[in-house]
Amino acid sequence: MRSALIGRVVAFCVRYAAFVVSAVIALGFVAGFETVLHFALNSDTSSLISASVPWRQRDIAFDRAFPGTDGMTLVVIDGATPEVAEGAAQRLKPVLAANKALIRKIRDIQDEPLFAQDGLLFLPLADVKKTTQQLITAQPFLGPLAQDPSLRGLMDALSTALLGVQHGQAKLSDLKTPMVALSDAFGRVEDGKTAFLSWQTLIGGGKADPSRNRRIIQVYGAQHFGQLTPGAQTSAFIRQAARRLHLDPAHGVTVRLSGPVPLADEEFATLAERAGLMVTLMIAFILASLWLAVRSWRIILCIVSTLLTGLAITTALGLVFLGTFNVISIAFIPLFAGIGVDFGIQFSVRYRAERRRLDTLDGALVRAGEAIGTSLSLAAAATGAAFFSFLPTNYAGVAQLGLVAGVGMIVAFTLAVTLLPALLKLVRPQGEAEEIGFAALAPLDRWLIGRRRIVFATFGMAAVAAAVSVPLLRFDSNPMDLRSATTESVATLLDLFKNPDTSPNTIDVLAPSLAEARKVAARLARLPEVERVITLESFIPEQQTEKLAVISDASMLLDTTLAPFTMKPPPNDAQTVESLRATAKALRDVRATDVAMAPVATRFADVLDRLANGAPALRQKASDAVVPGLKVLLSQLSGLLSAQPVTLASMPADFRRDWLTPDGRARVEAVPRGDSNNNDVLAKFSAAVRSVAPDANGEPISVAESGDTIVAAFIEAGILSLLVLIVLLAIVLRSLRDVLLAVIPLATAGLLTLGTCAAIGLQLNFANIIALPLLFGLGVSFDIYFVMAARRGERHLLQSSLARAVLFSAMTTATGFGALWISSHPGTASMGELLMISLAWTLVSVLLLLPALVGD
Numbered sequence: 085m086r087s088a089l090i091g092r093v094v095a096f097c098v099r100y101a102a103f104v105v106s107a108v109i110a111l112g113f114v115a116g117f118e119t120v121l122h123f124a125l126n127s128d129t130s131s132l133i134s135a136s137v138p139w140r141q142r143d144i145a146f147d148r149a150f151p152g153t154d155g156m157t158l159v160v161i162d163g164a165t166p167e168v169a170e171g172a173a174q175r176l177k178p179v180l181a182a183n184k185a186l187i188r189k190i191r192d193i194q195d196e197p198l199f200a201q202d203g204l205l206f207l208p209l210a211d212v213k214k215t216t217q218q219l220i221t222a223q224p225f226l227g228p229l230a231q232d233p234s235l236r237g238l239m240d241a242l243s244t245a246l247l248g249v250q251h252g253q254a255k256l257s258d259l260k261t262p263m264v265a266l267s268d269a270f271g272r273v274e275d276g277k278t279a280f281l282s283w284q285t286l287i288g289g290g291k292a293d294p295s296r297n298r299r300i301i302q303v304y305g306a307q308h309f310g311q312l313t314p315g316a317q318t319s320a321f322i323r324q325a326a327r328r329l330h331l332d333p334a335h336g337v338t339v340r341l342s343g344p345v346p347l348a349d350e351e352f353a354t355l356a357e358r359a360g361l362m363v364t365l366m367i368a369f370i371l372a373s374l375w376l377a378v379r380s381w382r383i384i385l386c387i388v389s390t391l392l393t394g395l396a397i398t399t400a401l402g403l404v405f406l407g408t409f410n411v412i413s414i415a416f417i418p419l420f421a422g423i424g425v426d427f428g429i430q431f432s433v434r435y436r437a438e439r440r441r442l443d444t445l446d447g448a449l450v451r452a453g454e455a456i457g458t459s460l461s462l463a464a465a466a467t468g469a470a471f472f473s474f475l476p477t478n479y480a481g482v483a484q485l486g487l488v489a490g491v492g493m494i495v496a497f498t499l500a501v502t503l504l505p506a507l508l509k510l511v512r513p514q515g516e517a518e519e520i521g522f523a524a525l526a527p528l529d530r531w532l533i534g535r536r537r538i539v540f541a542t543f544g545m546a547a548v549a550a551a552v553s554v555p556l557l558r559f560d561s562n563p564m565d566l567r568s569a570t571t572e573s574v575a576t577l578l579d580l581f582k583n584p585d586t587s588p589n590t591i592d593v594l595a596p597s598l599a600e601a602r603k604v605a606a607r608l609a610r611l612p613e614v615e616r617v618i619t620l621e622s623f624i625p626e627q628q629t630e631k632l633a634v635i636s637d638a639s640m641l642l643d644t645t646l647a648p649f650t651m652k653p654p655p656n657d658a659q660t661v662e663s664l665r666a667t668a669k670a671l672r673d674v675r676a677t678d679v680a681m682a683p684v685a686t687r688f689a690d691v692l693d694r695l696a697n698g699a700p701a702l703r704q705k706a707s708d709a710v711v712p713g714l715k716v717l718l719s720q721l722s723g724l725l726s727a728q729p730v731t732l733a734s735m736p737a738d739f740r741r742d743w744l745t746p747d748g749r750a751r752v753e754a755v756p757r758g759d760s761n762n763n764d765v766l767a768k769f770s771a772a773v774r775s776v777a778p779d780a781n782g783e784p785i786s787v788a789e790s791g792d793t794i795v796a797a798f799i800e801a802g803i804l805s806l807l808v809l810i811v812l813l814a815i816v817l818r819s820l821r822d823v824l825l826a827v828i829p830l831a832t833a834g835l836l837t838l839g840t841c842a843a844i845g846l847q848l849n850f851a852n853i854i855a856l857p858l859l860f861g862l863g864v865s866f867d868i869y870f871v872m873a874a875r876r877g878e879r880h881l882l883q884s885s886l887a888r889a890v891l892f893s894a895m896t897t898a899t900g901f902g903a904l905w906i907s908s909h910p911g912t913a914s915m916g917e918l919l920m921i922s923l924a925w926t927l928v929s930v931l932l933l934l935p936a937l938v939g940d
Contacts, residue, residue: 090457094505095450101509108503112393115400123399124408132412132481139789142781146594149745155188157315158343159301159322160576164336165282166296167713170720172329172337173299179325180303186318191302196736198623200720202727204635205625212631216638219721222287223645224248225262226718231648233715235707236655238266239663239692246670249677256678256685262286263671263688269709270691273702279709280336283717295583307345315345342576350571351909365903370425370896377892378432380514386507387428394424394499398492405487412481415854416488422897423467423861424496429893430456430869431500435508437885443515449505457501459872462816463865464497466809470860473805479797482854486801489857525882532882532936539936543929547832550839557842560849561791562763566911578761584615587760591773591782593752601750604777608754613765613772615757619750620743624730632727639725646722657700660707664696752777756784791850798853802860809864822875825937826867829929833863836925841918851911852918859922866890866930874938881935890930898923 097104133140159176163169173192180187193199204212219226228241242262248254265286272279284296305318319341326332326339374384398420402409434456439448471493474486532539560566567574580586593608595601598620605617625631655663671689675682695706728734743751756769766784773780806827813823837859841848873886881887897919904916 088454090461090501091450091454093501094453094457095446097502097506098446098449098509101506104502104506105510108393108499108506109389112396116396119396119399119403122403124403132410132479133790133793134478134480134483137478137789137793139781139785139793142779143786146592146781149594149749150592150742150751155304155307155315155345156343157303157305157318157322157341157345158576158580159303160340160342160580161299161301161331162338162340163297163299164278164280165713166284167282167716168280168336169297169299170716171712172331172339173301174716175329176325176331176339177301179329180301180322183321186306186321187303188306189304191304191738192299193302193739194299196739198730198735198739201723202625202730204724205628205631205727205730206623207631209627209630209634212634216634218287219725220638220641223642226287226642226721227645227648229714230646230718231650232652232655233718234652234655234660234711235703236660236663237652238710238714239660239667243663243667243670246667246674249674250670256674256681260681260684263684266710267684267688267691270695270706273705273709274691274694274698278334278336279705281710281713283713287717295585298586300586302343305345313349315349319346319349340572340576342573342580346573347567347577350573351567361906365906369903373892373896374425374429377429377888377896378436382511382513383432383436383508386504386511387425387432389507390428390499390504391421391424391496393503394492394495395420397499398488398495401491401495402488405491406484409488410481410484412854413484413488416485416492419471419485419489419857419861420492420496423493423865424500425896426865426893427460427464427496427500428504429896430460430889431504432508433885433889433892435505439515445509445512449508453501453505459869460497460500462812462872463868464493466812466864466868467861468493469808469812470801470805470864471857473801473808474797474857476804477797477800479794482794482797482801482857485854486857489861493861522883522887525887526880529880529882529935532932536936539933543832543933546839547835550835550842553839553842554835557838558847559791559795559853560763560847561787561794562761562766563787563850564761566849566851566909566914568908568910570908581759581761584755584760587755589756589760589766589783591754591756591770591780591784593754593773593777593780595750595752597748598744598750601752604752607776608752608773611754611772611776613757613769615755618753618755620732620735620740623735623739623743624732628729632729635725635727642721642725646718646725657703660703661696664692664703668692668696754780794850794853795848798856802856805860813868817871817875822871825874825934826864826871828937829867829934830860830863832933833922833925833929834859836929837918837922840921840925846914846917846921848918849911849914851909852914855915855918855922859919859926863926863930866894866926867934870930870934870938881938882931887931891927894923894927 135141135144159180161169161172161176163172173195177190177192177195181190199206204215207215225241225245228244229237231237232240242259245254245259249256249259265281269279269281303318303322305315305321307314308317322341323339326337331337331339371384374387375381378384378387395417398416402413402416406413431452435448435452438451438455439445442448442451468490471486471490474482477483564574564577569575569578577588581589593601593604595604601619602621605619608614608617668689671685671692675685675689695703732740754769754773756765758765758769760766767788770780770784770788774785810823810827813826814820817823817826840846846852869886869890870881873881873884878884878886902916902920902923904912905920907913907916
C-alpha cells in the first residue's frame with residue numbers, strides 16, 4: 085500500500101516535473117532568503133543544559149546572589165618586574181574605562197585599598213617587622229631617590245652611600261646587591277637589549293616573588309550573542325589599547341586575555357581554523373563518493389540540489405520553531421547532510437537499477453519509488469523518531485538539535501520522493517549499460533550465508549569483548565580538554581591553574597549568614613582534599629594592633645623620606661653625565677676598603693663611565709630601565725605605610741559584595757589541594773566538599789554534573805529511541821524476527837564502536853558524543869533497507885544495487901565528515917574520529933552480519 089502510494093507520488097512529480105521543480109526550488113529560495121534575513125545564533129553555552137536541573141538551579145541562584153563572571157574577560161599582565169606589571173596596569177585601566185560603549189565595568193582587586201594600602205597587614209607579624217626594618221635601613225638610600233626620582237637621583241643616592249663607606253659608617257658589601265643589579269641592567273642597555281630593574285629585590289635585598297610580577301584585571305565588556313564570537317569587539321579593543329600603550333615584550337610586558345568570554349570566543353575561532361581545507365576535502369570526498377555511487381554528473385547535480393534545497397527549508401523551519409540556533413543545534417547541518425544524502429543515493433541507485441531493467445526514464449523513476457518507498461519512509465520515520473527522542477532530555481542543546489534534525493528527516497524524505505525524481509526527469513540522465521550491483525561479491529555472499537555460524541560466532545565474540553571493555557570507556561567532562569592549548573586564552577588559563585590564588589577551579593557554598601559561613605568553613609578546612617577555605621572574615625588580618633603599631637613607627641620615620649617637602653627639578657643630560665662620573669669616581673675611591681668587593685665596584689664604575697661617555701640616547705635607555713619602576717615603588721611604599729585597621733565596615737563595598745549579599749547570605753570558597761586542572765583531583769575535591777555541603781556549586785561541580793547530565797540525556801534518548809524504533813518496526817513489519825534483524829546489527833555496531841573507543845583510549849566528550857545520533861540514524865536506515873529487501877525475497881544482498889547504495893552512502897558520509905578529524909579543535913577532531921569508527925562498524929555489521937542473519 086505504502087509502496088503504491090509513493091509510486092503514485094513519484095509518478096505525479098515525474099509527470100509535472102517542471103511545475104514541481106519550480107515550486108520546490110522557489111520554496112527553497114524563499115526559505116534561504118528568510119534564513120539569511122533572520123538567522124540567529126545564540127553562542128551562550130550556559131543555556132545548553134535545562135535550567136530545571138537541580139544543579140543548574142543552584143548555579144543560577146548563586147549567580148543571582150553573587151553576579152561575577154558574566155561577560156568577564158581576565159586581562160593578565162605579566163611584567164619583567166613587579167613594578168613594570170604595576171605600571172602597565174595603571175596605564176591600561178583608564179584607557180579601557182574611557183570606552184563606555186564596550187566596557188561597562190573594570191575591577192582591579194589588587195589595587196583596591198584593602199590590598200594596595202593594607203597589604204602589609206596580611207603578612208605574619210614577623211614579616212611585617214622584617215619588611216619595615218628593611219625600609220628603615222634603606223632610608224638613606226630612599227631619601228635622595230624620593231626627592232629626585234631620576235638617574236641622577238639614583239647616582240646621588242649611591243654616592244651618599246659610598247661616602248658613608250669611605251668614612252667607615254657602612255661596608256662596601258652592603259651595596260653589593262644594588263651594584264650587581266645595576267651593573268647587569270646597564271650592561272644589557274649597552275648591548276642594545278631591554279633591561280628592567282626590580283626595585284623590590286633591590287630594597288628587600290633578596291629574590292623577588294615571581295607571582296608579584298603578575299597583575300590581573302577583570303573587564304566586564306559588551307557581548308553580542310548573535311555572533312559566533314560574542315566578545316570579539318571587546319577583546320580586540322583591549323589588545324589595541326595594549327599595543328597603543330606599547331605594553332609588549334619589547335617593553336617588558338606581556339598582556340594576555342583569558343576568562344569566560346575569550347575562552348568561548350577562541351574556542352569558536354578554533355573551530356573556524358582549517359575550515360577552508362575541511363570544506364574543500366568534504367566537498368571533494370562527497371563528490372567522489374557520489375560519482376562512484378551513481379556514475380553520472382547529472383544525477384549528482386540532482387542529489388546535491390535536493391540536499392541544498394532541503395537544508396534551506398529545514399534551516400528556515402528551525403528558526404520558526406526555535407527562534408535561534410545554539411552551538412549544538414546548529415550541528416543539524418552535518419546530520420541532515422549525512423542522512424539526507426543517503427536518501428538521495430538510495431533513490432538514485434535504485435532508479436539506476438530499474439533503468440537497467442526497463443530502459444525508460446519515467447517507468448524507472450516510478451518503479452524506483454515503488455521499490456524503495458516503503459524502506460525509505462520507514463527509515464525516515466525511524467531516524468526522525470530517534471532524533472525526536474532527545475526532546476524530553478535535560479540537555480537543552482541536544483533537545484533542540486533533535487527537534488530540528490527530526491524535522492529535517494521529514495523534509496529530506498519528502499524531497500527524495502518529490503523533488504529528486506522531478507529533477508531526474510528534467511535532466512534526463514543516460515540509460516544504464518551495466519548491472520548496478522557488485523557481481524564480484526557473489527562468492528562472499530554465498531560464504532556469509534553458508535558459514536552463518538562462523539559469522540555469528542565471530543560477531544558474538546567481538547560484541548562480548550566490546551561489552552566487557554565498555555565499562556573502561558570514560559567520559560571526559562573537562563571542557564579544557566576540548567580546547568586547543570595553543571590558543572592564548574587556554575594557555576593563559578592553564579598558567580593560572582598553577583597558582584592556587586588564581587585558579588578558577590574552586591567550589592563555593594552559599595551560607596545563610598556569616599556565622600554559618602564560619603562553621604561551614606571550619607568543617608571544610610578539615611578535609612584533606614581542601615588546601616584552604618576563604619570567607620569574608622578571612623580578609624580581616626590577625627594581630628592588627630601589633631602590626632599597625634610597627635607600621636606606624638616605620639611611617640613616622642619614613643614619612644618625610646618618602647614624601648619630601650621639596651622635589652628637585654628633572655635633570656638635563658649634562659647633569660646626568662656629571663652624576664654618573666661622580667659615582668664612578670666614588671666607587672674607585674672606596675674599592676680598596678674591601679678587596680673581595682673590589683671587582684664588583686670596578687665593574688660597576690666601568691659601566692657608569694661608558695654610560696657617561698656614550699650618546700644621550702644610551703643614557704635615556706638606562707633611565708627607562710630604572711626610573712619608571714622606582715616611581716611605582718615609591719608610590720606603593722607610601723600607600724603601604726598608611727595602613728588602617730581593616731574591619732567588615734571598612735572594606736570596599738564592591739569587595740564586600742563579592743562575599744556577602746545585601747540580605748546577609750555569605751559565600752564560602754574552598755580551594756583544592758593539588759593540581760587544580762587534574763580531573764581525578766577535582767573529582768575527589770568535589771566529592772569531599774559535597775559530603776560537607778551538598779548544595780555547593782562551582783566550576784568543578786558544574787563540569788562533573790554537566791557531564792552526568794549529558795550522559796544521562798544520551799542514555800535516556802537512546803533507550804527511548806530504541807523503544808520507539810522497536811514499536812515502529814513492530815507495527816510496520818509485524819514480525820518479531822524482522823524487528824530483531826533490524827535491531828541486532830545496530831546494537832552490534834554500537835557496542836563495537838564503544839568497545840573500540842575504550843580500546844584505543846578515545847574518550848567520549850561533549851563534542852564527539854553528538855556523532856552518536858548520526859550513527860544511530862544511518863544504522864537504522866541501513867538495517868531497514870536490508871530487512872525490507874529480505875522481506876521482498878532478496879537473499880544475495882551484497883550483489884544487489886542496495887549494497888552499492890549503502891556502501892557509497894556510508895562512504896559519502898564517512899569521507900565527508902571524517903574530514904573533521906583534521907580540525908585544530910580537539911573536540912571537533914575527536915568527533916571526526918568517532919564518526920569514522922562508528923560508520924566503519926556500521927558498514928561491517930550491515931554488509932557482513934546482516935546478510936548472514938537474513939540468509940536461508
